[in-house]
Amino acid sequence: xxxxxxxxxxxxxxxxxxxxxxxxxxxxxxxxxxxxxxxxxxxxxxxxxxxxxxxxxxxxxxxxxxxxxxxxxxxxxxxxxxxxxxxxxxxxxxxxxxxxxxxxxxxxxxxxxxxxxxxxxxxxxxxxxxxxxxxxxxxxxxxxxxxxxxxxxxxxxxxxxxxxxxxxxxxxxxxxxxxxxxxxxxxxxxxxxxxxxxxxxxxxxxxxxxxxxxxxxxxxxxxxxxxxxxxxxxxxxxxxxxxxxxxxxxxxxxxxxxxxxxxxxxxxxxxxxxxxxxxxxxxxxxxxxxxxxxxxxxxxxxxxxxxxxxxxxxxxxxxxxxxxxxxxxxxxxx
Numbered sequence: 593x594x595x596x597x598x599x600x601x602x603x604x605x606x607x608x609x610x611x612x613x614x615x616x617x618x619x620x621x622x623x624x625x626x627x628x629x630x631x632x633x634x635x636x637x638x639x640x641x642x643x644x645x646x647x648x649x650x651x652x653x654x655x656x657x658x659x660x661x662x663x664x665x666x667x668x669x670x671x672x673x674x675x676x677x678x679x680x681x682x683x684x685x686x687x688x689x690x691x692x693x694x695x696x697x698x699x700x701x702x703x704x705x706x707x708x709x710x711x712x713x714x715x716x717x718x719x720x721x722x723x724x725x726x727x728x729x730x731x732x733x734x735x736x737x738x739x740x741x742x743x744x745x746x747x748x749x750x751x752x753x754x755x756x757x758x759x760x761x762x763x764x765x766x767x768x769x770x771x772x773x774x775x776x777x778x779x780x781x782x783x784x785x786x787x788x789x790x791x792x793x794x795x796x797x798x799x800x801x802x803x804x805x806x807x808x809x810x811x812x813x814x815x816x817x818x819x820x821x822x823x824x825x826x827x828x829x830x831x832x833x834x835x836x837x838x839x840x841x842x843x844x845x846x847x848x849x850x851x852x853x854x855x856x857x858x859x860x861x862x863x864x865x866x867x868x869x870x871x872x873x874x875x876x877x878x879x880x881x882x883x884x885x886x887x888x889x890x891x892x893x894x895x896x897x898x899x900x901x902x903x904x905x906x907x908x909x910x911x912x913x914x915x916x917x918x919x920x921x922x923x924x925x926x
Contacts, residue, residue: 595907596654596665596690597900598647600683601675601703602729603628603639604893605646609658609665610900613709614716618657619890619897622646629769633759640678647686654896662694667912669699669903671706673920674730680919688915699903700913703894704925707860708737709902710887710895718885723854725845727869728861729755729772732801732841734848735925737858740905743925746848747799754837755863757803761810761833765826775830776866782831787813789836799848806836838869842876849882858885865892 594617599606603624609617624642628634655661670687672680684700691698708724720740726733732754734747752760755772762771767778790809794800810833817824849857857877863869864886877884891898906912 593666593904593907594658594660594664595667595669595699595900595903596651596662597669597701597896597903598651598683598687599671599706599894599896599899600643600647600679601671602679602894603634603642604895605643605650606894606896607647607650607654608896608900609654609660610897610904613901613904614712616713616897616900617660618654619895620650620653620657621895622650625770632763632769634676636676636678639676640682643679643682647682651686662690662696665696667697667699667903667907669701669899669906671703671899672700672917673923674703675921677919677921680921684917684919688917692915697907697912698915698917699907699911700917701899701903701906702923702925704731704733704735705743706898706902708735708858709905710860710891710898711858711885712901713891713897714887715885718858721854722856722858722885723845723849723852724858724860725841725873726861727754727841727859727863729753729759729863731861732803733925734799734845736852741909741911745924745926746852747797747801747844749801749803750794751802751804752807754801754803754841755861757807757837758834758863760807762830764811764814765824765829767826772863772866775834776868778826779830779834780827782825782827784831784835786825786828787832789832791836792840799844801840801844803837803840806833834866834868838866838872841869842872845873846876849880855880855882856885857882860887862893865889
C-alpha cells in the first residue's frame with residue numbers, strides 16, 4: 593500500500609510517498625529556516641504563506657521521486673494536529689482537495705504519533721509495545737506506545753518543552769536560530785560541570801518535567817556576568833545547560849521504564865537529534881540491558897515520511913476522515 597503524506601505543522605513543507613508504513617519511496621522537505629532566522633524564530637503568518645507557495649511543488653516532487661502518479665496512491669495522509677493552526681490548515685486543505693479530486697481516502701495523523709513512527713522507518717523490526725521519550729521544540733512527553741494507534745501519556749512538561757528551553761537559552765547566549773541545533777554544536781567539548789544548574793522536579797509527578805527554572809537559571813548567569821562585565825564561556829555554559837536538560841529527560845524516562853516494566857525504549861522528535869541526549873540515553877539503556885531505538889537524524893525533524901509511516905497504521909485501523917476534517921492547534925496524542 594502506497595500512501596502520499598503531507599506535513600505542514602510548523603515551518604517545513606513536506607511530502608513523501610511511503611509503502612506499507614516502513615519503506616520510504618520519496619521524502620521531500622522545503623525548509624524555511626533561512627527566512628525565519630532573520631526573526632530569531634518561526635513567524636506563524638510567514639510560515640503559512642510559504643506553505644501555500646511550496647505545497648504543490650513539494651507534492652509533485654514527492655510523486656516524481658517515487659516514480660508514482662496519483663493513480664498509484666492508495667490514500668492521502670496529512671498532519672492535522674497539533675501545530676500552528678494556519679500552517680496546519682494549508683496541508684489539511686491541500687490534502688482534502690486531492691481526495692476530492694481523486695476519490696482517495698483521507699487519513700488524519702497526529703503530529704506526535706508521526707514522530708514516534710519515524711522509528712519504524714529506521715528500524716523496520718521495531719513493534720509495539722515500547723516506551724518512547726518524545727522531545728521537540730513544542731513537546732516533552734514520556735509515552736507508552738501500547739499499539740500502533742494506542743498511546744498513553746505517563747509524563748509531560750508543566751511549562752516549557754525541552755526544545756523550547758534550549759532555543760531560548762541559545763538565543764540568550766547570542767547563538768543564531770535554530771537555537772537547539774546551534775547550542776549542541778557550540779557546546780561540543782565544553783565542561784558540563786562549569787556552571788551550576790538546578791535539577792527541577794515536579795512534586796507528586798515523578799515522570800513529569802519542568803524546564804522554566806533551568807531557563808531562568810541560565811538567564812540569571814548571563815545577566816549577572818553582563819552586569820559585572822565578565823565573559824561567559826558559551827561552550828561551557830551550553831554544555832552545562834544541555835547536561836541539565838538531558839539529566840531531567842533521562843532520569844524520568846529511567847523511572848518510568850523501571851516502574852512500568854519496559855525494556856524497549858525509543859526516542860523521537862526534533863531534540864532526539866541532540867548528540868548528548870542520544871549518548872546519555874544509549875548509556876542508560878546499556879546500563880540496564882535495555883534496547884534503545886532512535887530515528888536517523890534526517891527523520892528527527894518534521895518530515896513527510898513519518899506521517900506516511902503512521903498514516904499506514906491509522907488507515908489499517910479505519911481512522912479516516914471526511915472532507916469536513918479541520919485542523920487543530922492542540923490535541924492529546926491519546
